[in-house]
Amino acid sequence: MEPNKLFISENIIVDNKFLNGGILVNNAGKITKVLRHHEIAPYKKCQNVEIIDVGTHVIMPGIVDSHVHVNEPGRTDWEGYETATRAAAAGGVTTIVDMPLNSIPPTTTLHNFKQKLKAAQGKVYVDVAFWGGVIPGNQDDLMDLINAGVVGFKCFMCESGVEEFPCVNKEQIEVAMKILENTDSVLAFHAELDGNGSAASNDDSCQYSTFLRTRPASMEINAIKLIIELARNYNVRVHIVHLSTADALPIIAEAKKDGVKLTVETCHHYLSIKNEDIPEKATQFKCTPPIRDLTNLNLLWQAIKNGLLDMVVSDHSPCTSDLKCLESGNFMQAWGGISSLQFDLSLFWTQVKQHGLSIFDINKYMTYMPAKLVGLHNVKGQIATNYDADFVIWDPHSIIHVEPEMIQHKNKITPYLGKNLYGKVLKTVVRGHVVYDNEKFVNKPNGKLIQNVIKDEII
Numbered sequence: 001m002e003p004n005k006l007f008i009s010e011n012i013i014v015d016n017k018f019l020n021g022g023i024l025v026n027n028a029g030k031i032t033k034v035l036r037h038h039e040i041a042p043y044k045k046c047q048n049v050e051i052i053d054v055g056t057h058v059i060m061p062g063i064v065d066s067h068v069h070v071n072e073p074g075r076t077d078w079e080g081y082e083t084a085t086r087a088a089a090a091g092g093v094t095t096i097v098d099m100p101l102n103s104i105p106p107t108t109t110l111h112n113f114k115q116k117l118k119a120a121q122g123k124v125y126v127d128v129a130f131w132g133g134v135i136p137g138n139q140d141d142l143m144d145l146i147n148a149g150v151v152g153f154k155c156f157m158c159e160s161g162v163e164e165f166p167c168v169n170k171e172q173i174e175v176a177m178k179i180l181e182n183t184d185s186v187l188a189f190h191a192e193l194d195g196n197g198s199a200a201s202n203d204d205s206c207q208y209s210t211f212l213r214t215r216p217a218s219m220e221i222n223a224i225k226l227i228i229e230l231a232r233n234y235n236v237r238v239h240i241v242h243l244s245t246a247d248a249l250p251i252i253a254e255a256k257k258d259g260v261k262l263t264v265e266t267c268h269h270y271l272s273i274k275n276e277d278i279p280e281k282a283t284q285f286k287c288t289p290p291i292r293d294l295t296n297l298n299l300l301w302q303a304i305k306n307g308l309l310d311m312v313v314s315d316h317s318p319c320t321s322d323l324k325c326l327e328s329g330n331f332m333q334a335w336g337g338i339s340s341l342q343f344d345l346s347l348f349w350t351q352v353k354q355h356g357l358s359i360f361d362i363n364k365y366m367t368y369m370p371a372k373l374v375g376l377h378n379v380k381g382q383i384a385t386n387y388d389a390d391f392v393i394w395d396p397h398s399i400i401h402v403e404p405e406m407i408q409h410k411n412k413i414t415p416y417l418g419k420n421l422y423g424k425v426l427k428t429v430v431r432g433h434v435v436y437d438n439e440k441f442v443n444k445p446n447g448k449l450i451q452n453v454i455k456d457e458i459i
Helices: 081-090 110-120 139-148 172-181 208-212 216-230 246-257 269-271 294-307 341-352 360-373
Strands: 005-016 017-025 031-036 050-055 058-061 061-069 093-098 128-131 153-156 185-191 237-240 262-267 311-313 391-401 422-428 433-437
Touching: 005 031, 005 391, 058 360, 061 081, 061 262, 061 311, 061 341, 061 360, 081 341, 081 433, 093 153, 093 262, 093 311, 093 341, 093 391, 110 128, 110 139, 153 172, 172 185, 172 216, 216 237, 216 246, 216 262, 246 262, 246 294, 262 269, 262 294, 262 360, 262 422, 269 294, 311 360, 341 360, 341 391, 341 422, 391 433
Parallel strands: 005 050, 005 058, 061 093, 093 128, 153 185, 185 237, 237 262, 262 311
Antiparallel strands: 005 017, 017 031, 058 391, 391 422, 422 433
């Protein structure tokens, strides 16, 4: 029988404070006790307790990234479960939630979901949960997907970029919301409505500004207004993914004040990159909705500081180099998506240090709130008794230099190449198992495919 484990540190983050003590974990991967320093000594004498003492390094709950595109089955040249979860583990991410697209088939029917589960079996280094998708005509599949264990649903209000996942209109959204009422499920939106964005035919497609003009803030604002309008009429939790425009913050604040069941995420690229710095032909920076200017970036940070934005995620959306049009540098033709899963923690910590937040805010915005969104907050997101023993052990003072050789994503395309970031992940622990240890992966993939989570008091 595998022994119990005792993780010891002078800096364990518990309830937004540092604890000098230990975390006792049973062989089922659950936390059984959180110990103060003076309570540790008796356990060191037990033969059935493995001691893992990390000194002054920080132990905190593992990151939960609720917005990841794994793309398997079907587009495994873009990404796959093994490479995505290795990247997650290397970055201190202990749970990812896989989006319903860009896999083939998408997670829009029970049959398709079973194919995805089969594809993931035995390949994952961290725990993986799954979103379902809402597309035109699949309303009769939604309850089957809920019963099979998807954590919620994602839909697009504009074209998704892949033909097997078409967008939905207002009437089709309402059909889905009627089904999802009173289920505790959540409906997440890619919130852009086709609008008045355009680029002139003679504009230089190798300039980021040309692409930016095709995705104005009004596309997000109009979509969010419609989402809020619908949410006022139906008892359904709604969630806005990857908010990029700060111009939408006032209507979000008003809706929340009125009690609308609304949560909103933003992403690392909107918080760490400004469009003024994007070079010509640098298509690795392209995403939708787009990266905007410095004023916008600072307003998003202010919304995080005042609690208006609920969480920060990666929206890890990789593809191959040819689809990124790296040779031509054509922003208008390149796939829109940014890869950053492995660097979630370091990206946020680097920016947190500059924007007046603390190390404890990492746990709120990158662990507890994403876990709460998808109904995992009773088992993940805290260091507490009966929770899964999911930890990241890291050095906040170390600097990492992002190089291709260190990247575990299948395609090494990211706007963060060459950047120096604060915070180095030393160990990643998933349900008590050390899966990543000082730049090496330990043992075979042992992650869990999460289904049928019981959700209560989510919002």
